[in-house]
Amino acid sequence: MRPEITLPLKKQAAEKMKKGFPLIEVSALAKKLPPIEEGSIVHLCDEAGTFIGKGYYGKQNKGIGWMLTNQKADEINHSFFVNRIKTAFEQRKSLFQDPTTTAFRLFNGEGDGMGGLTIDYYNEFYVFTWYSEGIYEFRTDVYKAFQQVQSFKGIYEKKRFASKGEYVEDDDFVMGERGEFPLLVKENDIQFAIYLNDGPMVGVFLDQREVRKRIKDTYAKGKTVLNTFSYTGAFSVAAAIGGATKTTSVDLAKRSLPKTIEQFSVNGIDYEAQDIVVMDVFNYFKYAKKKELSFDLVILDPPSFARSKKHTFSAAKDYTGLLQEAIALTEKNGVIIASTNCSTFNMGKFHKFIKEAFQKEKLNYEILEQYTLPRDFKTTKAFSEGDYLKVVFIKVKG
Incomplete structure (x- = not known):
């Protein structure tokens, strides 16, 4: 038998969870958390003892568990x-x-x-x-x-x-x-080579499926493409299949070179006709400016947080500056695809970052379209943090 425990919640937290918010937070508890085992069944109630829901105890990021059902009769089995x-x-x-x-x-x-x-x-x-x-x-x-x-x-x-x-x-x-x-x-008929037995990441991020399709079908043909924080080059492959004249993939990780070569190769694309650069993205920006390089399509999909020898990047603090670097390398009437998986800010705040970057560069822009998570990444309205992906297609104007 699993251990079971009842946890009363503060009034505000109780109301929030009654509306479907599923994450159990320490700050929500009306009393100090007693000793409890991972995997214990948790019964949630308000301070009057009225049942709210049932779930499990398990420390994860900012939470201590998840509510799984608001039906008292449900057994977690x-x-x-x-x-x-x-x-x-x-x-x-x-x-x-x-x-x-x-x-x-x-x-x-x-x-x-x-x-x-x-x-x-x-x-x-x-x-x-x-x-x-x-x-x-x-x-x-x-x-x-x-x-x-x-x-x-x-x-x-x-x-x-x-x-x-x-x-x-x-x-x-x-x-x-x-x-x-x-x-x-x-x-979407693009092939990817993946590894299920080789660490935490398998080789492609599935939440960007619709964005890659849009690049392939609409934005890549006849364009020069810069793909930053490129990982295994999935965006570059989509662009090349979509008819890009050339792609440039930039990532600091040394493994990105053989991984990107492999993704091009399984799709029958000559990887030697593409540029694959192992370099800190911010150093590449400096290099590209010095060489007066520019691109028709620039893809920005950084991790929420990253650290290299010379740079620390936080999407919540530094995305505006990252966009400014991208704007400087984008042709007039070119497109920037700005993406973030950071869950600490919403799409509205992301648009503010975009506006601020263009104001600082004294340029106008047009939002062409935007994407959030695809339908297989199902979310619930009561937990907006779960709908983390924000992708905005931006046209750079004069």
């Missing part, structure tokens, strides 16, 4: 997980039926009713990512439920609950058959 997983499959049915795409998110944490867990699909293989020791305590029941709902070739897992949410080094294979890597997956 095998049947509960079967129902949640079945519903997620039903809602992604059209993606499973799309022959052009074989990689997407099946289950998106609190958006699918179970905070702390995501499940991604990669061409008959699945990757479970566990974000706290608390949710990981349920792994046996969750995997049994998954097996009851869906057949698969193999399952891998990522554990992201070391200090500060870092990856736990371990054998990621769980069950089924081990994959042969690289595993080739499709996304």
Whole structure:
């Protein structure tokens, strides 16, 4: 039997959670948190003892657990997980039926009713990512439920609950058959080589699927493209397939060179006709200015926080300056694709960063379109922090 505990909430927090806010925060508690085990079942109530919801205890970033249901009769057990997983499959049915795409998110944490867990699909293989020791305590029941709902070739897992949410080094294979890597997956008929057994990241960020498609279909043809913080070059590949005259991919990580070469190669693109630069992006900006380089399309997709020997970048503090650097390298009537996955500010604040950058550069701009998370990355309105992705296509005017 799992330990169970009742936690009364302060009035304001209780009202917030009654409206569907799923994250249990220490500051929400009406009393000091007693000793409690990871994975314990938590009963939430207001200070009068009225039931609010039920969930689990598991430390994750700013939270100490997640509310999973507001139904008192619900038991957090095998049947509960079967129902949640079945519903997620039903809602992604059209993606499973799309022959052009074989990689997407099946289950998106609190958006699918179970905070702390995501499940991604990669061409008959699945990757479970566990974000706290608390949710990981349920792994046996969750995997049994998954097996009851869906057949698969193999399952891998990522554990992201070391200090500060870092990856736990371990054998990621769980069950089924081990994959042969690289595993080739499709996304809107673009091929990506991925590795499910090689650390926390597999080789492509699935939340940018719609943005890559838009670049390929609409923005790349006949254009010179600069892709900064390029990782494995996924945006560059989309642009090259879309008819870009040349792409330049810039990333500080040494692995970005062989990884980007591989992504071009599996799509039949001559990587030697493209530029792949291993360099701090801010140093590249200086280099490009010195060489008087400019581009028709500039892609900015930095991590929320990054540190190199000479630079520290925080999206919440430094995105305006990053945009100014990009503006200086963008041709008149060119386009900047500004993207961030930082959850500490919303789209409105992001637009303020954009406005400030162009004011400082004394240039006008036009917002062409914008994107948030694709539909497989399901979110809930009550938890705006979960809808983290913000992508804005900006035309640089005189």
